[in-house]
Amino acid sequence: MSYDFDKVIERRNTNCEKWDAMGEDVLPMWVADMDFEVLPEILEAVKKRAGHAVYGYTRFSDKYYDAVISWVKRRHNWNIKKEWIVYSPGIVTGLNLIVKALNQVGDKIIIQTPVYYPFFRAIENNGFRVLRNPLKFENGKYKMDFEDLEKKLKDKRVKTLILCSPHNPVGRVWTKEELKKLGDLCLENGVTVVSDEIHSDIIYKENEHTTFGAISKDFENNSIVCISASKTFNLAGLRTSSLIIPNKELRRKVINVIESIGNAEPNAFSECASVAAYNHGEQWLSELMDYLKENLNFMKKYISENMPYVKVIEPEGTYLAWLDFSALKMDPRELHEFILKKAKVWLDEGYIFGDEGNGFERINLACPRSILKEGLERINKAIKQSKE
Ligand SMILES: Cc1ncc(COP(=O)(O)O)c(C=O)c1O
Known part of the structure; x- marks a missing residue:
């Protein structure tokens, strides 16, 4: 082992969300x-950027797009194009914007509970309703309930399903068969799949992640896949993620909402950190x-x-x-x-x-x-x- 994961790093008193939000005894x-x-390599890249002491408005260069495209190809076997990649500071921000772009007030959005709690907030805070498709817990394992899903997808107010893949908190890495079944049902009912794949690089050896958009051209066209180097390489504080939106019409809708809040530019340290992570990590x-x-x-x-x-x-x-x-x-x-x-x-x-x-x-x-x-x-x- 050449990296030292046993090393304890003092994180208190660094304005750290995790360590500084509660008393020191917790x-x-x-x-x-x-x-x-x-x-x-990430530290070096950020130091180098910091040393150039002008932190003006920033844009992504081709180096950034190439690093994302190459990572998705190498690790997840999906050929994506530069123009499909839409910047979002975080995936939660992205989800809030996506649901706004794809729904009208009062629409219902399907999520598979128990699930990452900001999904509820992204839906409800924007005037939409949560429609639960609870996971089944059988013999110590969580599974999707397709019978229930099929019924809920028929609701005319449902236009979007937010998929957590891999699933937080239950830790399932959905199989290709499960995803195919879910994706086919969504296609049949005209429901767009927003696949939050922020955990897709953290997969234990005996399992394999299938990225939703790579399953078929139809799925590619009917989905938005959200990824980031933030979870994989511990960069959450740099606020950078990618929304992969192959479908031009969907992409335009999402970009319109992003532009409506003036949120189009990355922070000055995010490009070099993400490039170093994807190219050397x-x-x-x-x-x-x-x-x-x-x-x-x-x-x-x-x-x-x-x-x-x-x-x-x-x-x-x-x-x-x-x-x-x-x-x-x-x-x-x-x-x-x-x-x-x-x-x-x-x-x-x-x-x-x-x-x-x-x-x-x-x-x-x-x-x-x-x-x-x-x-x-x-x-x-x-x-x-x-x-x-
Ligand atoms: C499923 C899922 N999506 C999104 C996030 C947060 O993403 P971001 O920090 O990019 O908003 C997390 C963080 O735990 C998560 O588990």
Whole structure:
């Protein structure tokens, strides 16, 4: 291993969303960014850019587009074109703009709950309605409910489905067959698929991510695929993502909304960071995945030896794990408060991902193993004490 993922980096007092939002006695394992240093080439590129001390309006050069196009081809076997790539600062921003572009007030948008909570906000804050197609949880595994989906797609107020692929928080890497079935149903019913693939590079070895747009020309034409180097390479604070919109008409609609809020220019550090990540990051990413897998195995072993009543929903992708605490028989809010206030560990509340998340909490595994160990020990100790 040539990169040091065990290194603990002090992140407090850096205006860090994850570490500075709560008291110093709380260990944060919630929001999805990583406690690891970036790839050295990214740091070098940002330093070099910072050294040229003029930070005026910025545009992407062909280097940026080539890096994105090449990454998507190399890693996901999809040939995309420069003009399909639309800049958005973040994917959440992008989703807010996309739903506005594709819907009229009162329309319903399908999401597969439990799911990343900003999906609800992107829909509801813009005057649209959430239509849930809850995942089925069978024998410890989450699956799509196609029967329910087929019914919901028939609703005339549905024009958009937001797909989380891989799925946060349940960690499923959808198979090509599952995606094909979903995509065919959407096509039959004239519903556009917005595929949030921000986690698509964080895939554990035995699984394979299928990018939605690459499945067929029809799917390519009926979808918007959202990607970013931010999750993969820990660049969330640089605010850069790509909305891939092959369909010209859809693209025009989205660009119109982007222009309506004057949000067309990237920040001065995002190009060099993304280019360095995409062009030099493969070895780092491969070692990161090995480290995350070891963290996952460490957690599974710790839980089975010390807290066997907690069930780990094994993720196929993402550095997040969905933990089932329902055996503790606590009210969802009480459970979260207990872990936060008694164990002093900040996980993400299961219930914010939808009612289907009641009894669950989401943990972020992208941290040095010593931090993961500390977090698990704190939770174990608090539960043991509460039972005494
Ligand atoms: C599914 C999903 N989409 C989007 C985001 C956030 O993306 P951004 O920071 O680009 O808005 C996250 C972050 O956790 C996520 O899990």
